[in-house]
Amino acid sequence: MENLIQQLINGLSLGSIYALLALGYTMVYGIIKLINFAHGEIYMIGAFVGYYVINYLGVGLIPALLLSMSFTAVLGVIIERVAYKPLRKSSRIAALITAIGVSYLLQNGMIYFVGPEVRSFPQVVENSLYTIGSFQVSKMQVLIIVTTFILMAGLQFIIQKTKMGKAMRAVSIDSQAAELMGINPDLVISFTFFLGSALAGAAGVLVGMYYNSINPMMGYAPGLKAFIAAVLGGIGIVPGAVLGGFAIGLIEVLISGYGNSMVRDAVVYGILIVILLVRPSGILGKHAKEKV
């Protein structure tokens, strides 16, 4: 039993990362029906920004998180303006292929600039272990879970309570009608990329801190898994992404912990196929009225 609780804690911290990433996928999909495959790379760049600002500016965790989030947010907006906006009237497959192209461009660009090797992330937070009863939680795990919840609460606030959030919801339901009501869809789309990329940047810094290891290819596998998480929860639905992220994190950990670690990834990708066949709209997809 205590072993199970321990594994659930492990799963929650892994799931937090997937959830943060899945939010970016789902928001962008909700607004412009594009699966932004470059999202995993934004997360990787977030980790590198964290690495550089901590190493060279000597800042602590919170400033590093904020700097990295601002950098990736701006990067996300630039990518949208340069690569996706000109294709908005083209077929969806064209935009999808462009997204894959951007993903490879960022990956290989980073390999060119910083080298392919794995590097260790500077430890700004002394990691310690809290023992509660018979199980243990590390300070980093608490930090990841708490930061994730704060960011998600902030996101929920922006979407539900602010004017911009209202505009996002409006564009996601009907972009043309929203435009007739005086909403500038371009601005709203940029803002969506801004938010989603900021969350990915935060996830990058947190992962760097937690695993102490970053490299230019680190975005690939988590990016795909976060995409599966978004589909599992119901792509385009914000609470779905969070649910899917935690679900995938827990499933992975439980398979490694109680089943066979060999089949873990196969099961996760299998879930994608099953969901697409059985319930393509995802767990929360049925009564979706709003898609942001």
Add this chain to the structure above:
Amino acid sequence: MKKWVAGVTAMTALVLAGCEAGDVENQTGDEGSVKLGSMFELTGAVSAYGNAEANAVSLAIDEINEEGGIDGKTIELFEYDTKSEDTEAASVATKLATQDGVSAIIGPATSGATKSAIPSVNRAEVPLVSPSATDDTVTIDGNGDVQPFAYRIGFQDSFQGVSLAKFAETELDAQTAIILGDNSSDYATGLSATFKENFSGEVVGEENFTADESDFSAVLTRIKNEDFDVLFVPGYYEQAGLIIKQAREMGIEQPILGPDGFGNDTLIDLAGAGNVSDVYYTSHFSVNSEDPKVQGFIESYEETYGSEPDMFSALAYDAVFVVKQAIEEAGDNAPTAVNDALAELSDFEGITGAFSFDENHNPIKSVTIVELQDGEEVNTTEVSPK
């Protein structure tokens, strides 16, 4: 369409012209020099190994040239980058052997690249010496026959597995072991197999991971509840560093054993120096050796490149001197003569130990097992071949 055809024709003509020019150059080669090829992973995924080795090769060649070369002839070095790609390794090997007309090739660093370079050198009949390809099948072909033109300086994987099993039993008094291995590489699966075969205690658990993972908490939580004496982690430093960190932070205190893939300082950065205690790994070379030759090498490497050499540079350095000894013994720098001398090479004294080649072109040498405490190398143990 016509333009396209014309373009292709022009390209083909250019390529053909290039080949011819190469051949001509080859025939009129400079008789006063010995040509050697160096091909390493200078860029790409395993560039850390490739650069360490390429640096040591050019260092060794500079030293030899300063002392008058090989039999009075200076060495001319042809250097190429295999980009960490196996296909590139094959084409670079062909180029070195047929166009540049080298007497011997040194490199590449990894087993996969070496295997893909071997067919090219066999066809061209030019010997190839890989400093660090450790896979068992590198020097033997599919039928179990020796590859006539391939040699290596490092010991092979199966011998690492044997030595680690032996070490765990005799030095660590281990009765039980758990293996946590990377099942996506031949390197790790081969090591797990030989360790299991040779460990006389019981292997109570076998877990796997793949090379792109960074979260090992689930599998380590499971391992923590098992009763065992040592944890064997066949894999490279990228994952091993994280495994050591996560295991130690979780309170797994048993000794951790690893292969030569642990041999990179990044391991300690990734794990955090405080967590790297009771870690033992096989090494081809120890920087703490008292041997004046080793100290001389470390000094000149540091002077030239500003960093401490690792075992990969040491192996590459030895590779150059192995070729030098073979050319001197052959008294001729024709590739086939050098190859015959390499096959017969005995009593080579290098910085990674003294060795001769066995009938499968593997060095017969002892393994050094390095002990790390608080991230520092504190002790080394020699395990000699059976």
